[in-house]
Amino acid sequence: MTDAPAPQTFQMDGHDVAFAPGQSIMTAALAAGRYIPHLCFHPEFTAHGSCKVCTVKVNGQPHASCTTPARAGDVIESDTDELTQLRLNLVQFLFTEGNHFCPSCEKSGGCTLQGVAYELGMTTEHFSPLFPDRPVDASHPDVLLDFNRCILCELCIRASAIHDQKHVFALSGRGITKHLIVNAESGRLADTALALSDKAMTVCPVGVILRKRQGFAVPIGQRPYDRQPISAVATAHPDPEDGHE
Amino acid sequence: MTTLDLAAMLQRHGGDATRLVQILHEVTAALGYVPPATITELAARLGVSRAHVEGVVGFYSFFSAEPQGRFRVRFSDNITDQMAGSHALCQRMLDAFRLELGEVSRDGLVSIARTSCTGLCDQGPALLVNDRAIARLTPQRIGAICSLIRGEVPLAQWPENLFAIHSHVERRDRILAAVMQPGEGLAAAVARGAAATIAELERSGLRGRGGAGYPTGAKWAACAATPGPERYVVCNADEGEPGTFKDRELLAHHAELVIEGMTVAAFAVGAQRGLIYLRAEYPFLVAPLLELLERRRAAGLLGRAVGGVAGFAFDIELHVGAGAYVCGEESALIESLEGKRGIPRNRPPYPVTHGYRQRPTVVNNVETLAAAALVARDGADAVRGQGTPKSAGTKLLSVAGDVARPGIYEYPFGVTVRQVLDDAGAVGSQAVQVGGPSGTLLAAREFGRRIAFEDVPSAGAFMVFDQGRDMVAVVENFARFFAHESCGFCTPCRVGTTLAAQMMTRIATGVGSRRDVKDLARVAGVMKAASHCGLGATAGAPVVAALEKFRPAFDQRLRSLDVVPTFDLDLALAPAREATARDDLAAHLDEEGP
Numbered sequence: 001m002t003d004a005p006a007p008q009t010f011q012m013d014g015h016d017v018a019f020a021p022g023q024s025i026m027t028a029a030l031a032a033g034r035y036i037p038h039l040c041f042h043p044e045f046t047a048h049g050s051c052k053v054c055t056v057k058v059n060g061q062p063h064a065s066c067t068t069p070a071r072a073g074d075v076i077e078s079d080t081d082e083l084t085q086l087r088l089n090l091v092q093f094l095f096t097e098g099n100h101f102c103p104s105c106e107k108s109g110g111c112t113l114q115g116v117a118y119e120l121g122m123t124t125e126h127f128s129p130l131f132p133d134r135p136v137d138a139s140h141p142d143v144l145l146d147f148n149r150c151i152l153c154e155l156c157i158r159a160s161a162i163h164d165q166k167h168v169f170a171l172s173g174r175g176i177t178k179h180l181i182v183n184a185e186s187g188r189l190a191d192t193a194l195a196l197s198d199k200a201m202t203v204c205p206v207g208v209i210l211r212k213r214q215g216f217a218v219p220i221g222q223r224p225y226d227r228q229p230i231s232a233v234a235t236a237h238p239d240p241e242d243g244h245e
Numbered sequence: 246m247t248t249l250d251l252a253a254m255l256q257r258h259g260g261d262a263t264r265l266v267q268i269l270h271e272v273t274a275a276l277g278y279v280p281p282a283t284i285t286e287l288a289a290r291l292g293v294s295r296a297h298v299e300g301v302v303g304f305y306s307f308f309s310a311e312p313q314g315r316f317r318v319r320f321s322d323n324i325t326d327q328m329a330g331s332h333a334l335c336q337r338m339l340d341a342f343r344l345e346l347g348e349v350s351r352d353g354l355v356s357i358a359r360t361s362c363t364g365l366c367d368q369g370p371a372l373l374v375n376d377r378a379i380a381r382l383t384p385q386r387i388g389a390i391c392s393l394i395r396g397e398v399p400l401a402q403w404p405e406n407l408f409a410i411h412s413h414v415e416r417r418d419r420i421l422a423a424v425m426q427p428g429e430g431l432a433a434a435v436a437r438g439a440a441a442t443i444a445e446l447e448r449s450g451l452r453g454r455g456g457a458g459y460p461t462g463a464k465w466a467a468c469a470a471t472p473g474p475e476r477y478v479v480c481n482a483d484e485g486e487p488g489t490f491k492d493r494e495l496l497a498h499h500a501e502l503v504i505e506g507m508t509v510a511a512f513a514v515g516a517q518r519g520l521i522y523l524r525a526e527y528p529f530l531v532a533p534l535l536e537l538l539e540r541r542r543a544a545g546l547l548g549r550a551v552g553g554v555a556g557f558a559f560d561i562e563l564h565v566g567a568g569a570y571v572c573g574e575e576s577a578l579i580e581s582l583e584g585k586r587g588i589p590r591n592r593p594p595y596p597v598t599h600g601y602r603q604r605p606t607v608v609n610n611v612e613t614l615a616a617a618a619l620v621a622r623d624g625a626d627a628v629r630g631q632g633t634p635k636s637a638g639t640k641l642l643s644v645a646g647d648v649a650r651p652g653i654y655e656y657p658f659g660v661t662v663r664q665v666l667d668d669a670g671a672v673g674s675q676a677v678q679v680g681g682p683s684g685t686l687l688a689a690r691e692f693g694r695r696i697a698f699e700d701v702p703s704a705g706a707f708m709v710f711d712q713g714r715d716m717v718a719v720v721e722n723f724a725r726f727f728a729h730e731s732c733g734f735c736t737p738c739r740v741g742t743t744l745a746a747q748m749m750t751r752i753a754t755g756v757g758s759r760r761d762v763k764d765l766a767r768v769a770g771v772m773k774a775a776s777h778c779g780l781g782a783t784a785g786a787p788v789v790a791a792l793e794k795f796r797p798a799f800d801q802r803l804r805s806l807d808v809v810p811t812f813d814l815d816l817a818l819a820p821a822r823e824a825t826a827r828d829d830l831a832a833h834l835d836e837e838g839p
Contacts, residue, residue: 049591050735052775062774067591089771093740127744127764152733170296171586171733172303174569176743178733181303183296185285 012056012076025065025076026054035231036078037087037116039094039205040153041066045162051094051153053087053116062086088120095125097176099132099148100206106215107207109223113151115230134179139190143201144210150180155203163199168192180208249275251283255290262291263602265301265584266567269308270525274376277317277353278309297585304586304732306360306568307525314349314356316394321371321526323362323487324722325645325708331370334382335359341391355394361570361726362487363526366645366708367413367652375400376528379407410529412498413652416668418639419631420495420615421655423502427544430505430618431552434512442513442621443469449625450637451617455481455573455610456680456704457779461617464607467597469514471605476516478507479601479608481578482523485570486681487726488706491641492611494653496523496530499615500537504561506614508551509621510607511559519561520601522578525568534563570730574778575608577732588734589778612641612705632658636697644669646709654707656696663692665707673712676795681706682723683783686790716795717753717802720787724749727784738781741772745788752802756813759803766792 007018012029019028024047029036040051049067056065057077065078077083094100094113102108134147152171157180160168168189172181184191194200201209220226224233254271258264268287272279279302288295302308320326320335335357339346342355349356365371368380377400379390386407393403414421434442447462468476480503484492495503507519523530538561541547551557564582566572572581576590579601600606609617616638620628628638636658642665645651649670656665666674677687679696680703687694687701694701710719728746733739745768751757769785776782792799815834822832 049777052735052737052777055775064775064777086771086774089767090736090775093736093744093771096744097740127768128747130743151736152739167294167296170294170300172296172300173733174304174306174586175728175731175733175739178739181296181299183294185281185295 008070008072010070010072010074010076013079017070017076019070023070025056025058025063025068025070025074027066028070029065029076029078030235033235034078035235036065037119037231038066039112039116039151040155042155042158042203042205045155045158045203048154048158051090051151053090055086055090056083084120087116088122089126091117091120091122092124092126094151095122096127096129097132098150099129099134105149105207106210107149109218109220109226111207111225112205112230113149115225115233118225119230130176137182137187137189139188140194140212141190142196142212143189143194144212145180145182145189146208146210147180149206150208151206152178152180153205155205156180156200156209159203160194160198160200166193166198166200168194168198168200249283251286251290255287260291261584262293263582263584265291265293265298266305266581267564268584269302269305270565270567273308277315278311278313280312281310284310300586301584304569305566308567312349312353314354315397316355316400317373317375318355318357318390318394319360319363319373320358321361321363321365321369321373322359322722322726323366323369324719325366325488326362326369326371327718327722328646328710328714329370331382334370334384334387337384337387338391341387342394354397360526360568361485361730362489364484364490364493364524365410366488366490366643368411369645373526373528376525377403377408378410378526378529380410408529410493410497412494413650414494414498414655415644415650415652416654416656418655418657419619419628420502420612420639420641421499421653423499423615423619425502425505425618425622427501427505427541428546428552430502430621431508431512431546434509434621435552435554437621439469439513439515442509445625446513446617446620449620449628450635451613451620451628452636452698453610454612454616454640454705456486456683456702458698458702461609461613464597464609465510465514467595468516468605468607471598473605475518475604476514477601477604477606478510478514478516478519479575479578479582479606480507480519480521480614481573481575481608481610482521482527483566483570483573483578484524484527484611484705485573485730486683486704486706487723488643488645488678488681488708489704490643490645491653491705493527493530495611495615495641496527496534500534502615502618503611504537504541506609506616506618506621507561508546508559509618510609510614512551512554512557514605514607516607517558517560519559520582521561521563522566522572522582523563524566528565531563531565538563569732570726571732571778571780574780577778578608579606586732588732589780633695633697633699635699640696640703641705642696642703642707643705644707644709647671647674647711647714648709658697659695661693661695662687662701665696666692666709669709671709671711674709675712675714676710676716676719678706678708678710678719678723678787679703681708682726682787683779684786686787686794688794716791716798717749720791721746721749721753723787724784727780731780731784735775735777735781737772737775738777738784741768741776741781742784744768745772745785749788752799755802755804757799757803762792762799762803765789 038054047066049064137145572587577587581587724746728742748761
C-alpha cells in the first residue's frame with residue numbers, strides 16, 4: 001500500500017485551492033471552479049500576462065495570476081473591493097484605448113471584454129476616450145479584420161505562430177501606438193497565408209477577426225454571456241474562450 | 246543616399262537574426278529609413294517572418310519604415326533641455342525649414358522631431374543629427390546647422406567643434422580618481438580565485454548602481470552556480486533615465502575600468518562572451534570603445550588565455566540600442582540584444598539563470614562594473630570604508646538644471662541633498678528630482694535627506710529646479726516621457742501613461758479640472774499596482790509626489806469647475822480663424838478673446 005502524496009494547496013479568499021505542480025494560480029483556481037477575471041489568458045496557450053486584469057494579491061503583493069506559479073501555503077486575495085476596482089479600471093482603460101461600440105458589434109454577447117466588463121459592474125468607460133484611427137482590413141475574401149476592437153491580447157499571434165505555424169499576425173509600434181499587423185508587405189490580410197481553418201480564426205476574445213457572411217447567426221440576447229455571466233460560463237465550460245462558438 | 250548591398254551586409258553579420266537591431270542601424274545609415282521592400286528581403290534572408298522584422302522596426306524610435314529626411318534632426322526633450330530653451334530653438338529650426346514637428350520636408354532633405362533625453366544635460370540643449378550628437382545649442386549654432394543642412398554638406402565635413410562633447414567632472418572620489426593599469430583588476434581576481442572574488446564582492450556590500458540596487462555579489466554567485474555550456478556578461482550602458490549622464494562620463498574617460506570590471510566578472514562567473522549595450526544617443530562613444538577593445542585584444546586582455554590565464558577565453562562585442570528607454574530594464578535589454586522588440590520578460594526565471602540566448606547571464610550597470618573592478622583590485626574593506634553601513638562605497642551623481650556648475654559629482658553614499666546643492670552652486674532651489682522621473686521628487690524641506698539605498702536611492706540623476714520653475718511643467722514633461730517610452734506590453738502602463746500625459750497636458754495648458762487631478766492619482770495607482778515592469782510601476786510617481794508636495798502649483802492651473810468639457814468649441818474654431826487670418830473678438834465665442 002502506498003500513500004498518495006497529499007495535494008498541495010494555497011488559500012484563496014479564505015478557501016483552500018488544490019493545485020498540481022506546474023499550475024499557475026489562474027489554472028488552479030479555474031480548475032477548482034473559482035473564477036478570476038481575465039482577457040489575454042487562454043487555457044491552450046502559455047500565459048504571457050499582458051492584460052493584467054487577472055491581478056491578484058499574493059501574500060499582500062499584486063501579481064498577474066496567470067503567470068504566477070501556484071505555491072503551497074500562499075495566501076491569495078482575488079474577490080476584494082480593491083482588486084475589483086483595479087480590474088474595473090484596467091477594463092475601462094481598454095474601452096478608452098480602442099473603439100468599442102457594443103450595440104453594433106457582431107461579437108456582443110460572446111465578447112470576453114464585454115463579459116468581463118459586466119462582471120465587474122462597469123457602467124461607463126470613465127476616462128476620456130482616445131478614439132484612435134484604425135481602418136478595417138476587408139481585403140480577404142472570407143475574413144474581416146476590425147482593428148478598432150483589438151485589445152492586444154496577442155492570442156491570434158500566439159495561435160498563428162505556435163498552432164498554425166504561419167506567423168500571420170504580429171505587433172508593431174510601441175506604447176499607445178502598439179498595434180496588430182499582418183505578415184504582408186502590402187499590409188493586407190488577403191496577401192497573407194491565413195486560412196479559415198486556422199486556429200487563429202477562433203481565438204479572438206473580442207470582435208477583431210470575423211468571418212464574412214456569417215453575421216448575427218445567433219441573435220443578440222441568446223449568446224453565451226447574454227444568458228449567464230462570464231464567471232459562470234468560464235467555470236462551467238472546459239474551454240471558456242470558445243463558449244460563444 | 247547610398248545604395249546598400251544587403252547580401253554582403255548580412256554576410257558580415259553571419260546571417261544571424263539576433264543581430265537584427267545592428268543590421269537595421271546599417272540599413273538606416275545607408276538609406277535613411279527601412280523601406281518596406283527591404284523589410285521583406287531582410288526577413289527572407291534571415292529566415293524570420295516579415296511581420297517580425299516590421300515589428301522590430303516599429304518598436305525603436307530610431308528606426309522607421311517611412312521615408313525620413315536625409316538629415317534627421319532630433320531635439321533632446323529632457324526637462325533640463327526644455328529649461329535651457331530647447332523648444333524655442335527647435336521652433337527656430339522648424340520655421341527655417343517651414344516644417345511641423347515630426348514632419349519630413351517635401352524634398353526629403355530634413356526631418357525634425359523631438360526625442361527623449363540624450364544624456365547631455367550638463368551641456369544642453371542638445372540634439373542628434375543622424376548618428377552625431379551636438380550639445381550647447383544656441384540660436385547661432387542652430388543657424389549654422391540650418392545652413393549646413395541647406396547646403397547638403399555631408400556630416401563628415403561639418404566643423405568638428407560642433408560635435409565636441411565636454412567633460413564636467415566636479416568632484417572625484419574612489420572611482421573617478423582611480424588609476425588602474427590594464428589587467429590589474431583581473432590579475433588580483435586571478436590571484437584570489439573565482440569563488441573568492443565573488444565572496445570578496447559579496448563582502449564589499451556592492452549593490453547595483455543602475456537603480457534597482459540588487460547585491461552584485463549575489464548576482465554573480467547565482468550566475469556562476471547555474472550550470473550551462475556558456476555564460477555571458479552584459480554591460481548595461483543604456484543610460485536612458487532622463488537627467489543621467491554619469492555612464493557617458495565613465496565610458497568616455499574611464500572605459501578601461503569598466504572593461505576591467507567586465508573581464509573580472511567573466512573570470513568570476515566563467516563567461517566566454519561579453520556584450521556592451523550602448524544607447525544610440527551616445528554615438529561618439531562607439532569608435533573609442535571599439536579602439537579600446539582592440540587595444541585590450543592586442544595586450545592579451547581579451548581573446549584566448551586572457552591575462553595569461555590558460556583556458557580563460559573571453560571577448561566583448563558592442564551592441565548599439567535604437568532609442569528605447571525600456572531597454573534599460575535588464576530582460577528587455579536582453580530581448581533587444583537578441584534582435585527583438587524590447588519587451589521585459591516574465592520573471593522568474595531571471596537572467597542569471599535564463600538570460601541572453603536563455604543562458605546564465607550577468608547584467609550590470611556601467612558604474613557597477615567600474616566599482617567591481619576596484620573591489621577586485623583593492624579588496625572589500627576599501628569599499629566598506631566609505632558610505633553608510635547599508636550603502637557601501639561611492640555614487641556618481643549627474644547634476645543638472647538650475648545649478649552654477651552642472652556635471653558629475655562622486656560622493657560617498659550618505660551625502661545630503663543640501664550638500665550636493667551647495668557644491669553645485671544651486672541658489673533658491675524649490676525641488677530636486679533624484680534618480681530621474683522614475684526616482685524621487687524632493688521639496689526644499691527634504692533637502693536634509695541622504696543619497697543612499699536606505700533613504701533616497703538614485704540611479705544617478707540629480708535635476709535641480711529653482712523657485713522660478715513651474716513644477717506642473719516639470720511633471721508634464723515626465724508624464725510625456727513615460728507615455729513615449731512605454732513598451733505597450735501591459736494594459737496599465739500602455740494606456741495609463743497616455744491618459745496621465747493627456748491629463749497633465751490639460752492641466753499645464755489651463756484646461757484641467759479637479760476631476761483630472763483625482764483621475765491622475767487613480768491612474769497612477771493602477772500603474773503602480775498592476776504594471777509588468779518598473780517603468781509602469783514608477784511612471785505615476787512624479788505626478789503623485791508633485792500633487793502631494795506642490796499642490797498649489799496645480800490648483801492655480803485648474804479651472805474652478807469640477808468638470809471641464811473635453812471638447813472646447815472655441816478652440817475647435819482655431820483652424821477656421823487661421824484660414825481666414827482673423828483673430829479679433831468677433832471670431833471668438835466668448836468675450837475673453839484669444
